[in-house]
Amino acid sequence: MRLLNKENITATLERGVGNTPLLKLESLSSTLDIQIYAKMEMGNPSGSVKDRSATNILIEAIRKGEINAETTIVESSSGNMGIALARLCKLLRLDSYIVVDPYINHHARKLLRSYGANLVEVNEKDKNQGYLGNRLKKVQELLDTVPNSYWTNQYGNPNVHIAHEQIFREILDQLGAAPDYMLVATSTCGTIRGIADAIEKTASSTRLIAVDAEGSILFENNAKARHIPGMGASHPSAFLQKHQIDHYTLVSDYEAVQGCQIMREREGMLIGGSSGALIAALHKLKNYIPANASVALLFPDSGERYLDTIYNELWIQQTFEKVMA
Numbered sequence: 001m002r003l004l005n006k007e008n009i010t011a012t013l014e015r016g017v018g019n020t021p022l023l024k025l026e027s028l029s030s031t032l033d034i035q036i037y038a039k040m041e042m043g044n045p046s047g048s049v050k051d052r053s054a055t056n057i058l059i060e061a062i063r064k065g066e067i068n069a070e071t072t073i074v075e076s077s078s079g080n081m082g083i084a085l086a087r088l089c090k091l092l093r094l095d096s097y098i099v100v101d102p103y104i105n106h107h108a109r110k111l112l113r114s115y116g117a118n119l120v121e122v123n124e125k126d127k128n129q130g131y132l133g134n135r136l137k138k139v140q141e142l143l144d145t146v147p148n149s150y151w152t153n154q155y156g157n158p159n160v161h162i163a164h165e166q167i168f169r170e171i172l173d174q175l176g177a178a179p180d181y182m183l184v185a186t187s188t189c190g191t192i193r194g195i196a197d198a199i200e201k202t203a204s205s206t207r208l209i210a211v212d213a214e215g216s217i218l219f220e221n222n223a224k225a226r227h228i229p230g231m232g233a234s235h236p237s238a239f240l241q242k243h244q245i246d247h248y249t250l251v252s253d254y255e256a257v258q259g260c261q262i263m264r265e266r267e268g269m270l271i272g273g274s275s276g277a278l279i280a281a282l283h284k285l286k287n288y289i290p291a292n293a294s295v296a297l298l299f300p301d302s303g304e305r306y307l308d309t310i311y312n313e314l315w316i317q318q319t320f321e322k323v324m325a
Helices: 009-014 026-032 050-063 080-092 106-114 132-145 158-175 190-201 253-267 273-284 313-319
Strands: 022-024 035-040 072-076 095-100 118-121 149-151 181-185 207-213 247-251 294-299
Touching: 009 050, 009 080, 022 158, 026 035, 026 253, 026 273, 035 158, 050 080, 050 158, 072 080, 072 132, 080 095, 080 106, 095 106, 095 132, 106 118, 132 149, 158 190, 158 294, 181 190, 181 273, 190 207, 207 273, 247 253, 247 273, 253 273, 273 294
Parallel strands: 035 294, 072 095, 072 149, 095 118, 181 207, 181 294, 207 247
Antiparallel strands: 022 035
């Protein structure tokens, strides 16, 4: 069995990860009478916040000897985590299997294949009208049949939320103070857990607001089909600690798309659907967040991965025909 050469691996995998820009949204700040700052996680090497967790998971697994040069990495992903892992596997010359579902967009699919990932698609929904349950069953099948396979488990591996603590620490440095509020979209909840832990560890007064999708079961038990990848969940989260959350709000898929359109028109920026949900949430929270408050938003990725969906008028009309009628 060949072992990975641990020398310089950490530096190689961490190169370019983190220290992403914090951008003030001047136009929206003026309109909403608050100071809005966006943490631009699309600045990471594979284009999303998932670079942080993927990097930390693999570094720790290598350090502990849990994976070697012949290990096959297995993960369930709606896009970004799979892309981040596939990129790292390419660097490490490891095989990877990424379990996806029909909601993955064509751009993400192409990125995964360009990094050499083997895609396994699950097409049957689970009892909560999502695909996660059946994706996880497929992960287990792969672990049972692929020799020397390793599940990175973005849904329960503590190295996920540990990696995301750094996000809040970077914001503290960039702002020079803790923001009054921070909005984070929820899915696996690794990001919001890491940020919540960092708020506690730094004794910051920041009020943390979770933004969840309508149809997600994380905060309300009203499961239904959803169309925005990386937003909401059809299964409970192992990371979510509700006592760490000061407030939550729900955003529909269509409202998330409208949030993306607002950002494009007002700030000249293409953002992903979960980021658009934060913009929609800000408008819903006008009576909750006081004037002149500082608000940090976590933008997980850019909108370039969603040109065929969120920024495609035909897709919008077909997907939200009943809502728009």
